[in-house]
Amino acid sequence: xxxxxxxxxxxxxxxxxxxxxxxxxxxxxxxxxxxxxxxxxxxxxxxxxxxxxxxxxxxxxxxxxxxxxxxxxxxxxxxxxxxxxxxxxxxxxxxxxxxxxxxxxxxxxxxxxxxxxxxxxxxxxxxxxxxxxxxxxxxxxxxxxxxxxxxxxxxxxxxxxxxxxxxxxxxxxxxxxxxxxxxxxxxxxxxxxxxxxxxxxxxxxxxxxxxxxxxxxxxxxxxxxxxxxxxxxxxxxxxxxxxxxxxxxxxxxxxxxxxxxxxx
Numbered sequence: 017x018x019x020x021x022x023x024x025x026x027x028x029x030x031x032x033x034x035x036x037x038x039x040x041x042x043x044x045x046x047x048x049x050x051x052x053x054x055x056x057x058x059x060x061x062x063x064x065x066x067x068x069x070x071x072x073x074x075x076x077x078x079x080x081x082x083x084x085x086x087x088x089x090x091x092x093x094x095x096x097x098x099x100x101x102x103x104x105x106x107x108x109x110x111x112x113x114x115x116x117x118x119x120x121x122x123x124x125x126x127x128x129x130x131x132x133x134x135x136x137x138x139x140x141x142x143x144x145x146x147x148x149x150x151x152x153x154x155x156x157x158x159x160x161x162x163x164x165x166x167x168x169x170x171x172x173x174x175x176x177x178x179x180x181x182x183x184x185x186x187x188x189x190x191x192x193x194x195x196x197x198x199x200x201x202x203x204x205x206x207x208x209x210x211x212x213x214x215x216x217x218x219x220x221x222x223x224x225x226x227x228x229x230x231x232x233x234x235x236x237x238x239x240x241x242x243x244x245x246x247x248x249x250x251x252x253x254x255x256x257x258x259x260x261x262x263x264x265x266x267x268x269x270x271x272x273x274x275x276x277x278x279x280x
Contacts, residue, residue: 017248019042019130019133019144019146019147020036020038020146020147021038021039021040021041021129021130021133021146021149022036022037022038022039022040022146022147022148022149023039023040023149023150024148024149024150025150025151026039026040026265027039029169031238035094036146040147040149042129042130042133042188042215043130045127046125046126046127047080047127048125048127048155049126049152049153049154050111050123050124050126050152050153050154050155050207051123051124051125051126051129051149051151051152051153052121052122052123052149052150052151052153052205053121053123053129053147053148053149053150054119054120054121054134054147054148054149054247055119055120055121055123055136055144055147055148056118056119056144056146056147056148057117057119057120057136057142057143057144058117058142058143058144058145058147059082059117059118059141059142060079061073061074061082061141062082062118064176066068069237070077071117071118073117074208075233078141081141082117082141082142083115083132085139085140085141085142086115086120086139086142087115089120089135089136089139089180090113090115090120091272092135093111093124093128093131093132093135095110095112095113095122095124095128096110096112096113096138097112097113097115098112098113098122099114100112100114100122100123100208103123103143103207103208103210104209104210108208109155109207109209110207110208111123111124111125111128111207112124113132117142120132120136121220123153123207126152126161126238129147129149132236148207151205152205153205153206153207154205154206155206155207156203156204156206157230158182158219161180161219161221163215164204165202165219165223168202169215169227171202172198172202172224172227173227173231173236175198175201176194176198176224176227176228176231176237176251177231177236177237178251179194179198180194180237180250180251181195181247181250181251181253182250182251182253185238185250185253185256188238188240188249189248189249189250190246190247190248191225191239191246191247191248191249192221192225192227192246192247194224194228195221195224195228196212196221196236197223197227199211199212199218199220199221200222200265202217202220202224203220205261225228225243228249232249234264235252235260235264236251236252236260237249237250237252238250238251238252246252
């Protein structure tokens with residue numbers, strides 16, 4: 017039986033047999049595309065014989081043997097042994113894998129996934145259970161990524177207007193939280209760049225905040241900063257929108273898509 021490769025986000029994850037589907041083609045030529053990958057493995061020396069729910073190496077020798085074997089596999093493909101931290105915090109952006117007795121994970125070229133899986137399968141201390149694949153990871157410059165975000169501006173404006181809707185003019189939303197939420201929808205994963213995925217800000221969030229400010233300047237959003245620190249935002253309500261249309265005829269065509277499907 018061959019190795020199972022499962023790509024998440026491509027239809028149903030589980031088949032009629034209630035098992036993960038084998039839905040990714042390891043033989044296809046993916047060129048220079050990278051992917052977030054998890055090699056799920058079985059390491060007998062990491063499991064306790066008397067308690068299958070307990071894990072740990074029985075000896076330092078067994079532990080050292082496993083990590084040496086895993087490191088050898090990773091290095092054989094010129095892949096950095098790293099959790100991703102050093103890649104994010106250095107100028108050199110490259111493939112990386114982090115070894116653990118239950119799972120070897122990281123970001124590598126899609127064309128290397130099968131080769132790495134088969135090399136792990138040949139490790140004497142471990143064997144492959146199956147391979148999970150998640151998002152495609154891109155290697156593009158900040159300038160090229162900004163062009164991608166600009167291409168998404170019309171869709172972003174519509175989403176901003178929708179998520180900031182409220183029936184009460186006294187109700188506002190935290191602007192940075194709105195931006196973080198939309199960034200999760202539009203952000204592309206880039207090799208070695210966190211881009212505010214789990215902390216701080218980033219290019220995607222900054223772009224959305226600038227777009228929000230532009231919509232505020234155009235009168236479609238209302239922004240306020242009572243404390244001078246946090247910024248809050250809401251979209252125009254139905255009455256305000258009618259007034260805006262009457263007084264901003266020149267911008268109607270530019271923003272018509274915002275209210276074409278407006279609720280209420």
